Amino acid sequence: MSSKRASTMPAPLKPPTSLASSLIIAEHASLTGTHLITLGSNTVVHPRARFNSTHAPITVGSNCIICERSSIGFQSEAAANERQGILIENGVVIEVGAVVEARTVGEGTIIEVQAKIGKGAVLGKHCKIGPLCEITEGEVVPDFTVVYGPGMRRLDRSGVEDLKMKMVARQIEVLKKLIPSNLAKFQ
Amino acid sequence: MASFTPYTYFQCPCTDTSTPTRNLGDEQPPETEENSDDERTFDPRAPRSNYSLYPLEHLFYCEDCHQIRCPRCVLDEIVTWYCPNCLFEVPSSTVKSEGNRCTRSCFQCPICVAPLSVSSLEAPPEGLGAELASQQNGPFVLNCAYCMWSSKETGIQFEKPNGIFAQLAKIKNGGEPILTAKDRRKDREERKRDFSGSSAAEESQENEAPINLDPNERLDPESQFSNLKAFYQTQMAESSPVSALGFTGDYGYGSPGALSRIMGLYTGGSYADKKSKTKSGTMREARDALEGLQIDPLSDEDAINKLRTEGWESTASAEQRHEQTTHTPFLSDLRPVAYLLRTKRSKRCKTCRHILSKPESKVQTTRFRIRLVALNYIPSIIIKPLQPILPTASPLLAPLNPVQFLLTFKNPLFDSVKVTLATPAKTPGRFPTKVTVLCPQFEVGANTDVWDEALRDNNTKSSLSGEKRRTKAEASEGQHQAEAGKVWERGRNWVSVVVEVVPPSLRIEDSEWLKSEEMKRDGGEVRDGEEVVEIPVFVRVEWEGEVGGEDSGLGGGGKDKEVREKRELAYWCVLGLGKVDVD
Amino acid sequence: MSKKQPKGEYIETDTGNKVSRRSQIIGTTNIILGGKTVIQAEVIIRGDLLRTYPASNPSEKQGNTVAVAIGRYCFFSRGCELRPPGKLYKGQFSHYPLKIADHVFVGPSSIIEAALIGSHVNIGSNVVVGKFAIIKDYVRILDGSVVPPNMVIPSFSVVAGRPARVVGEIAEGEVDGMDLREVYRAVGNG
Numbered sequence: 001m002s003s004k005r006a007s008t009m010p011a012p013l014k015p016p017t018s019l020a021s022s023l024i025i026a027e028h029a030s031l032t033g034t035h036l037i038t039l040g041s042n043t044v045v046h047p048r049a050r051f052n053s054t055h056a057p058i059t060v061g062s063n064c065i066i067c068e069r070s071s072i073g074f075q076s077e078a079a080a081n082e083r084q085g086i087l088i089e090n091g092v093v094i095e096v097g098a099v100v101e102a103r104t105v106g107e108g109t110i111i112e113v114q115a116k117i118g119k120g121a122v123l124g125k126h127c128k129i130g131p132l133c134e135i136t137e138g139e140v141v142p143d144f145t146v147v148y149g150p151g152m153r154r155l156d157r158s159g160v161e162d163l164k165m166k167m168v169a170r171q172i173e174v175l176k177k178l179i180p181s182n183l184a185k186f187q
Numbered sequence: 188m189a190s191f192t193p194y195t196y197f198q199c200p201c202t203d204t205s206t207p208t209r210n211l212g213d214e215q216p217p218e219t220e221e222n223s224d225d226e227r228t229f230d231p232r233a234p235r236s237n238y239s240l241y242p243l244e245h246l247f248y249c250e251d252c253h254q255i256r257c258p259r260c261v262l263d264e265i266v267t268w269y270c271p272n273c274l275f276e277v278p279s280s281t282v283k284s285e286g287n288r289c290t291r292s293c294f295q296c297p298i299c300v301a302p303l304s305v306s307s308l309e310a311p312p313e314g315l316g317a318e319l320a321s322q323q324n325g326p327f328v329l330n331c332a333y334c335m336w337s338s339k340e341t342g343i344q345f346e347k348p349n350g351i352f353a354q355l356a357k358i359k360n361g362g363e364p365i366l367t368a369k370d371r372r373k374d375r376e377e378r379k380r381d382f383s384g385s386s387a388a389e390e391s392q393e394n395e396a397p398i399n400l401d402p403n404e405r406l407d408p409e410s411q412f413s414n415l416k417a418f419y420q421t422q423m424a425e426s427s428p429v430s431a432l433g434f435t436g437d438y439g440y441g442s443p444g445a446l447s448r449i450m451g452l453y454t455g456g457s458y459a460d461k462k463s464k465t466k467s468g469t470m471r472e473a474r475d476a477l478e479g480l481q482i483d484p485l486s487d488e489d490a491i492n493k494l495r496t497e498g499w500e501s502t503a504s505a506e507q508r509h510e511q512t513t514h515t516p517f518l519s520d521l522r523p524v525a526y527l528l529r530t531k532r533s534k535r536c537k538t539c540r541h542i543l544s545k546p547e548s549k550v551q552t553t554r555f556r557i558r559l560v561a562l563n564y565i566p567s568i569i570i571k572p573l574q575p576i577l578p579t580a581s582p583l584l585a586p587l588n589p590v591q592f593l594l595t596f597k598n599p600l601f602d603s604v605k606v607t608l609a610t611p612a613k614t615p616g617r618f619p620t621k622v623t624v625l626c627p628q629f630e631v632g633a634n635t636d637v638w639d640e641a642l643r644d645n646n647t648k649s650s651l652s653g654e655k656r657r658t659k660a661e662a663s664e665g666q667h668q669a670e671a672g673k674v675w676e677r678g679r680n681w682v683s684v685v686v687e688v689v690p691p692s693l694r695i696e697d698s699e700w701l702k703s704e705e706m707k708r709d710g711g712e713v714r715d716g717e718e719v720v721e722i723p724v725f726v727r728v729e730w731e732g733e734v735g736g737e738d739s740g741l742g743g744g745g746k747d748k749e750v751r752e753k754r755e756l757a758y759w760c761v762l763g764l765g766k767v768d769v770d
Numbered sequence: 771m772s773k774k775q776p777k778g779e780y781i782e783t784d785t786g787n788k789v790s791r792r793s794q795i796i797g798t799t800n801i802i803l804g805g806k807t808v809i810q811a812e813v814i815i816r817g818d819l820l821r822t823y824p825a826s827n828p829s830e831k832q833g834n835t836v837a838v839a840i841g842r843y844c845f846f847s848r849g850c851e852l853r854p855p856g857k858l859y860k861g862q863f864s865h866y867p868l869k870i871a872d873h874v875f876v877g878p879s880s881i882i883e884a885a886l887i888g889s890h891v892n893i894g895s896n897v898v899v900g901k902f903a904i905i906k907d908y909v910r911i912l913d914g915s916v917v918p919p920n921m922v923i924p925s926f927s928v929v930a931g932r933p934a935r936v937v938g939e940i941a942e943g944e945v946d947g948m949d950l951r952e953v954y955r956a957v958g959n960g
Contacts, residue, residue: 047796068814113898114896131900132898146334148299148334150932156335170858177822178820178865272922274922301918333916553908558942
C-alpha cells in the first residue's frame with residue numbers, strides 16, 4: 001500500500017539517476033533516496049521493484065532483470081567500506097521479493113525468490129542464491145557458488161554460464177515487448 | 188511460540204491403555220489401582236496416549252463393528268502403483284520384476300532430491316522441459332533446476348532424451364559403458380566351457396574375441412551382484428547332486444541337480460547315482476571379478492588420496508548416501524535417483540475385514556468408491572474461548588484463574604443424538620487442571636437436510652438469518668452468563684456448551700498443602716508439554732438409527748427393517764485448550 | 771484487514787469475485803476469474819506476462835490470450851503473487867499460462883510460478899512454488915516450503931521442506947475440509 005501511495009503522491013525524494021536509453025523500467029517501479037542510481041542498458045525493472053539509495057549509491061549493469069517487490073539498497077547507514085554503494089554487475093537476475101544489500105553482485109548471478117543478501121556481502125560471478133536462502137552480513141561468496149535448501153552450498157562445475165547469460169538475454173528480449181517502459185518518469 | 192490453536196483429539200479404542208505404564212522419571216512403577224476399567228480416567232500425558240490419539244479427520248468408522256478405526260487398526264491394500272512424477276500407472280508384475288522405481292525418465296537430484304529434467308547440452312539447462320530435448324540433437328544431460336547439479340558433473344551424457352532409465356543402466360559415472368548382464372552371461376558360458384574343457388579350442392577363441400573381460404576389473408555393484416549370483420547358481424547346480432539329500436542352500440529345485448535327483452527317485456535311483464559317481468563337484472568360492480570377487484586394496488588408498496586432494500567438500504552427506512542404492516562415499520559417485528513409486532491403497536477394518544476406504548484405481552481420479560470416515564459418524568468438537576481474546580491480551584492462560592471455553596458439537600448423522608460428557612474434576616498429572624462442564628448432557632439435532640451440501644449456495648439466506656439471530660441474542664444479553672445445566676447455544680445440528688477450567692500453577696515451590704499427590708511423589712522441574720492444558724473428556728453418544736441390511740450382528744433385534752435400533756458409541760477425547768503462563 | 775477503509779475493502783464482481791481495492795493486478799485483460807474468488811490486499815497477479823511463443827493450438831491463437839486462469843472459490847491471501855512461468859523452448863523464451871482450478875487457497879506472501887494447480891489445494895504462507903510445477907488435486911503445501919521447478923506433486927500429498935518433498939498423505943477424512951465455500955462466505959466488507 002505504501003508503494004501505491006508513493007506513486008500517487010509527489011515523490012518526496014526523487015533521487016538523481018543515470019538511466020541508459022535502452023532501459024526498460026515499469027511505471028510502478030520505485031526509485032527513492034538521495035544518492036545516484038545508475039541503471040545500465042537493456043536492463044529490465046519490473047513493476048513494484050524498489051531501489052532505495054538513501055544510504056549509498058546503486059549501480060546496476062546491463063542485461064539485468066530486477067523483478068517485482070525486490071528491494072535493492074542499504075536499509076541502514078553505510079559502513080566505511082560500503083560507501084561505494086551497491087554494484088550489480090551485468091546479466092544479474094534478481095527474482096521476486098529478494099532483498100539485496102550486497103556490496104557487489106557478480107556477473108550472471110541469480111538471486112532467487114525472496115532470498116536475502118545481508119548488508120555488505122559480496123557475491124561472486126555466476127552464483128545462484130536459492131529461494132528463501134539468506135546470505136549473512138558482510139559474507140563473501142566465491143564464484144559459481146550455489147546456495148540451496150536450508151543454507152547448503154556447492155560449487156556449480158557444469159560450465160554452462162555462457163548459455164545462462166544467453167538465456168537471460170533472450171528473456172529480456174521478450175520482457176521488452178511485454179513491459180511498457182516509462183523512462184521519463186524517473187529521469 | 189506463544190500462539191496456540193486449540194485442538195481436539197479422539198482416542199481410538201484399539202489401543203489398550205489399561206496396562207499401567209511408567210512415566211519417564213518415575214522411581215518405581217505406579218501402583219496398580221483397583222479401579223474398574225470404566226472409571227479410570229484417560230491420561231493424555233501417559234507415554235502411550237500419543238499412539239492412540241488422532242484428529243477426527245484421520246479416523247475411520249467401521250459400520251459393521253460400530254467402532255472408530257484409526258490408521259493403526261486398519262489394513263492397507265495396494266490398489267495401484269504409480270510414479271509420482273510422470274503419474275503413469277505401473278502394473279504390479281512390472282513392480283515385481285523391475286523393482287519399485289520408475290523405469291521411464293523420472294529421476295531425483297542426488298544432491299538435493301528435486302526433480303531432474305532432461306535437456307540438450309546445446310541449450311541452456313535451466314527451465315527446459317523434456318519436450319525441448321526431443322527437438323534437439325544430443326548429447327543430453329539430466330539437470331536440476333533447483334541446485335543446478337548436472338549429470339555432466341559425474342560424466343554422464345545420454346544419446347536420446349527418452350528412456351533415460353535404460354540408458355543410465357548402461358553408463359558408469361565417468362561415461363564408461365556398463366557391460367550388460369547379457370554380455371556377462373555370454374562370457375561366463377565361455378569360461379565354463381573352457382573350464383570344463385569340453386568345447387573345441389577354435390570355437391572358444393572365436394567367441395572370446397568380441398568381449399574380453401578382465402578378471403581383475405572393478406565391477407559396479409550391480410554387476411558384482413549379478414556375477415556373484417550367477418557364480419553361486421552354477422556352483423549349486425554342479426554340487427547339489429552330491430549333497431546328502433539334494434537340499435542345498437536355497438533348496439534349488441530349479442537347478443539341474445535337483446531335477447536329476449527327482450528323476451532319480453522315479454527311475455529307481457540309477458539316474459542320480461550315475462551322475463554323482465561321475466562328477467565329484469565340491470563348492471568353491473569366487474576367485475575373480477568375473478565370478479563376483481572384489482578384492483580392491485586400491486580403493487581405500489584412492490579414497491584417502493581423494494580426500495587429501497579434494498577435501499571434505501567432495502564427500503557425500505549422510506542424507507545423500509541414504510538415497511543411493513550403493514556405497515557412494517564421494518559426490519562423484521552419486522547417481523541420479525529414479526523416483527520411488529507411490530501407491531493408492533484401500534483400507535480394511537482389521538477386526539471384520541470390511542472395506543473402510545477404497546479409492547478409484549485410476550491414478551488421475553481422486554474419487555472414492557467407499558469412504559467411511561469417522562467425520563460422517565461422530566460429532567465433531569470445536570473449541571473457542573467464550574470471551575473473545577483481545578489482540579493485546581496474552582494468549583497464555585493465567586494460572587489459577589478460571590476461564591470458560593465454548594465446545595461446539597456438530598452432528599453429522601441424520602438422526603438426532605444424545606451426548607453425555609464426563610470429565611475428571613481434576614485432570615491427571617502433576618499439575619491438575621480443575622474442569623467443570625456446565626452442561627454435561629444435551630441433545631444435538633439431526634443433520635436433516637440431505638441436500639444441504641448441494642443447495643447451500645441457495646440457502647445462504649436462511650443461514651444468514653440464523654447468524655443474525657445469534658448476534659442479536661448476544662447483543663441483548665450483554666452479560667449473558669453461562670448457566671449450569673443449560674446449553675449455551677443451539678443450531679440445526681449443533682450445540683454449544685460451556686466448560687470452565689482452572690489452569691494449574693506451574694510453580695514447583697508451592698506450599699505443601701497446595702501440592703497434588705503426584706507432585707509430592709515427583710517434585711522435578713516443569714517438563715516439556717506440562718504447560719499445555721489438556722482435558723480428557725469421555726463422550727458418550729446415543730441415538731436411534733435405522734437398522735441397516737448388513738448389521739444384524741451387534742444391534743440385536745434387527746430383523747425387521749422398519750425397526751429403529753438404539754445405538755451407542757463412547758470414546759475418550761482430549762481437548763487442548765491452551766498453554767499456562769509459566770510464571 | 772486491520773485497516774478498514776470507508777469504501778469497503780472489496781470490490782465484488784458480477785460473478786461474485788471479491789477483489790481487494792489494494793490488490794495489484796497487472797494486465798487484467800489476460801486474467802480469467804471463474805467466480806467467487808477472493809483476492810486480498812497486496813496480492814500481485816502478473817497478467818501482463820503473456821505467452822509470446824506461438825501456440826500450437828489454433829484456437830488459442832485467435833486473440834484470446836490468457837496469462838492467468840483461476841477457477842471458482844479460490845482464496846489468495848495478503849501479499850501473495852501469481853506469476854506465469856517462463857522458459858526457453860526451441861530457442862525462444864516465452865511465458866506460459868498459469869492455470870489454477872477450484873478451491874485453491876494460497877497463504878500470505880507465497881509466490882506461485884506453477885504451470886498448473888489442481889482443485890482443493892492448500893498452499894501455506896511464505897511458500898515458493900517454482901516454475902512449471904504441477905500440483906494435482908487435494909494437496910497441502912506446508913508453510914515455508916520451496917517447491918522446486920518442474921516438480922509434479924501427485925494428489926493427496928502433504929509437501930514440505932526446501933526443496934519440497936512429499937512428507938505425508940492427506941487422510942480420507944481431510945478431503946471434505948478442503949472446500950473453500952465457507953471461507954468465501956466469511957469474507958465481506960464488514
